[in-house]
Amino acid sequence: MxxxxxxxxxxxxxxxxxxxxxxxxxxxxxxxxxxxxxxxxxxxxxxxxxxxxxxxxxxxxxxxxxxxxxxxxxxxxxxxxxxxxxxxxxxxxxxxxxxxxxxxxxxxxxxxxxxxxxxxxxxxxxxxxxxxxxxxxxxxxxxxxxxxxxxxxxxxxxxxxxxxxxxxxxxxxxxxxxxxxxxxxxxxxxxxxxxxxxxxxDPIAKVEEYVRKRMARENDILAIMRKADSFLTTMEIAEGIYVGLPTSLMFGAEHNVRMHLEKLVKEDRIEAITIENVPKEKTHNITKYRLKH
Missing domain, CATH: 3.60.15.10 (Ribonuclease Z/Hydroxyacylglutathione hydrolase-like)
Known part of the structure; x- marks a missing residue:
């Protein structure tokens, strides 16, 4: 409570x-x-x-x-x-x-x-x-x-x-x-x-809790990417992690997943490709991510 x-x-x-x-x-x-x-x-x-x-x-x-x-x-x-x-x-x-x-x-x-x-x-x-x-x-x-x-x-x-x-x-x-x-x-x-x-x-304990949660989420993302062994969209990864989450909250969940993916790209642990002119996409572009081999 x-x-x-x-x-x-x-x-x-x-x-x-x-x-x-x-x-x-x-x-x-x-x-x-x-x-x-x-x-x-x-x-x-x-x-x-x-x-x-x-x-x-x-x-x-x-x-x-x-x-x-x-x-x-x-x-x-x-x-x-x-x-x-x-x-x-x-x-x-x-x-x-x-x-x-x-x-x-x-x-x-x-x-x-x-x-x-x-x-x-x-x-x-x-x-x-x-x-x-x-x-x-x-x-x-x-x-x-x-x-x-x-x-x-x-x-x-x-x-x-x-x-x-x-x-x-x-x-x-x-x-x-x-x-x-x-x-x-x-x-x-x-x-x-x-x-x-x-x-x-207890500020130190709270900071450590926050870091653990971020690393746990990162491990969730990597596990889904290993299982798929293919390029995935941010939403595909988010839906694999946040199963059953209401649609109204999925935007925030997808945002957090995207931030993790950008971190992993910066660390050279995954790769990203941008596919242009994707049908039915508002931006006509979409980014997909895959583990580096």
Whole structure:
């Protein structure tokens, strides 16, 4: 049974979790946003999705009840369930003097930079405010601009969507993602405050669990390819692994399989061919994969 996450939780003397009120298959009970610091002016990590009045009212209530305000917003990555609500937070909660920070992403930042000013952070840069020193660590893989944020006073880490409190994550580059997991493990934090789900009390065990799951899935893929001993599409492999999975969830499953296949191609363990002008395919091209002989 999933841990029930309240709308508002005081996690430590420096951290208040405010649930984004946007439950869903990929967001679990909702996006975790975090108020950080001990002074009158504090930072907010992530802003949830756009168009969620319940979150805006909840956030306003927390600030009013504690007689605090927000001077900084730090975005872990560009995905809409983390940055999408920023415009509404700025216009309904903080005022426009609040500065928004994230790692630069030239491909996706234009989706938001016309709505509000973005201030860019560098890998290992520190952001300070009363009671909190936050060090940024670039941890791409789930997203190219993903930041994990180390709270030095607690030795805790805001892990965004690199690591969740429950379940696993999708990623856009598996090799890069595994390197980011290694970086998170090397920080040896006492706790993880994830982008979704409950607090992770044993970060090293969680990272090792994630790596085991990825390697187990890789072994599943290789087993199907050995058995077939021929070129297979991503969907053919996914259907062999995720037997009985509802069609609505197969897109995500196929995506994860494709990421594993791209990793294996980079490692020169399998080969890929692109067949052009395939009938009934929307792109008229399709890629197939086979073990290297």
């Amino acid at each position: 999933s841990t029930i996450i309240p709308k508002i939780t005081q996690l430590s003397s420096r951290v208040i979790r405010v649930l984004g009120c946007n439950p869903g298959y990929f967001t679990l009970q909702g996006t975790n946003t975090y108020i950080v610091g001990t002074g009158k002016q504090r930072a907010l990590i992530d802003c949830g999705e756009p168009g969620v009045p319940e979150y805006i009212e909840t956030l306003k209530g927390v600030l009013k009840d504690r007689d605090i305000s927000l001077s900084k917003i730090i975005i872990t990555h560009w995905h809409p369930d983390h940055v999408g609500g920023t415009y509404e937070v700025l216009n309904n909660v903080t005022g426009k003097d609040c500065k928004v920070f994230k790692y630069k992403n030239t491909k996706n930042d234009p989706l938001y930079s016309e709505l509000f000013e973005l201030n860019y952070l560098n890998d290992e840069e520190e952001v300070e405010l009363e009671g909190a020193t936050m060090k940024m660590y670039l941890t791409p893989g789930h997203a190219r601009d993903h930041l994990s944020i180390h709270l030095k006073e607690e030795n805790t880490l805001f892990s965004g969507d690199c690591i969740l409190g429950e379940g696993t994550v999708v990623f856009e580059d598996l090799l890069t993602y595994l390197k980011s997991l290694d970086k998170i493990k090397s920080l040896n934090s006492e706790k993880l405050y994830p982008g979704h789900g409950p607090v992770v009390d």
